[in-house]
Amino acid sequence: MRVYNFSAGPATVPEEVLQIAAAEMIDWHGCGMSVMEMSHRGREFTEIATRAQADLRQLLGISSDFAVLFMQGGAIAQNALVPLNLLGQRKSADYVDTGAWSSRSIKEARRYCEVNIIASGQADHYTRIPRQSEWHPSAAAAYLHICTNETIGGLEYHWTPETRADIPLVADMSSDFMSRPLEMRRYGLIYAGAQKNAGIAGLTIVIVRRDLLGRSHPLCPSAFDYRIVAENESMFNTPPTYSIYLAGLVFQWILRHATPDKNALEAIEARNIEKARRLYAALDASAFYETRVAREDRSRMNVPFFLAEPRLDELFLAEARERGLAQLKGHKSLGGMRASIYNAMPIAGVDALTDYLRDFERRHG
Ligand SMILES: *Cc1c(COP(=O)(O)O)cnc(C)c1O
Secondary structure (H helix, E strand, O other), X not given: OOOEEOOOOOOOOOHHHHHHHHHHOOOHHHOOOOHHHOOOOOHHHHHHHHHHHHHHHHHHOOOOOEEEEEEOOHHHHHHHHHHHHHXXXXXXXXXXXXXXXHHHHHHHHOOOOEEEEEEEOHHHOOXXXXXXXXXXXXXXXXXXXXXXXXXXXXXXXXXXXXXXXXXXXXXXXXXXOOOOOOOHHHOOEEEEEOOOOOOOOOOEEEEEEHHHOOOOOOOOXXXXXXXXXXXXXXXXXXXXXXXXXXXXXXXXXXXXXXXXXXXXXXXXXHHHHHHHHHHHHXXXXXXXXXXXXXXXXXXXXXXXXXXXXXXXXXXXXXXXXXXXXEOOEOOOOOOOEEEEOOOOOOHHHHHHHHHHHHHHHHHHO
């Protein structure tokens, strides 16, 4: 029996996608081999990668001004590759610090440049995102970096920052990528690991404005130079072929959500809003459960919560597991619980969790 998997990542994959992958595992479309065994330059895989990129572009409405790169190394590698590729002649970059993942980005960027932390939620224990009016951007930064969804703290931007025309906005979108429509023209570069909302580990998606290519540091490895990766259609080295295939299946699954009045990502977003509404409503309805993030900054993807009685944590997790509700343990830095409810989590999974929240409180509250 499949459980409802609330893991933050690698995370649940739509069951329909797994079924297609299983059916195509041994013999992809009658070609007599699996996707894993294909040459990345062959006709079959070229078709898979081309379709994946075309579907991604359609879903996000990405114009030809942007290159789509299928890379490796995860968002953590991008923390170094962004400064290595974008600093150019400039010596500093601006960062907004909203929690664990933006702090990780800042720490890595400091190896390459001067980092200006232009706003920070640290003094508020990362329970709110500083408004743009509280930011102090610098004039000489090469770019401005944000993390649109803090996977550990459970904060998400529900607005897009304004930046100066010569200072591109760069975003780590690992955990809310493809969960809602995106105004790509407001960004210079976004990056996301696939294992949260776009499939499985091994693939990192980078979308970068083409005029930002060609600024890399001379010591940037060729395989991680955005310009070289773009010029070679992500085939400078062997790309993570199976992860690209899986992401392509996820994009097709998302496309199937389009309705007569909503495009696919609008429909996915509406469902994500409803899932988050139901879960936060159940948590807010009771003093037995606590959430800490300011309401307007609450993540729709990752919902950290705490039991008023932490001595019940282990029992809560054990009984949840028995009911088929898996991986609800919070990140070790925060404790408590965390429910990640990415695109692939069905509404029925959220309802099973809210039923359990009420039932557990009734028996132990
Ligand atoms: C998961 C995650 C990362 C780390 O991704 P890796 O694939 O492990 O490099 C970075 N940033 C955010 C926001 C994440 O959710």
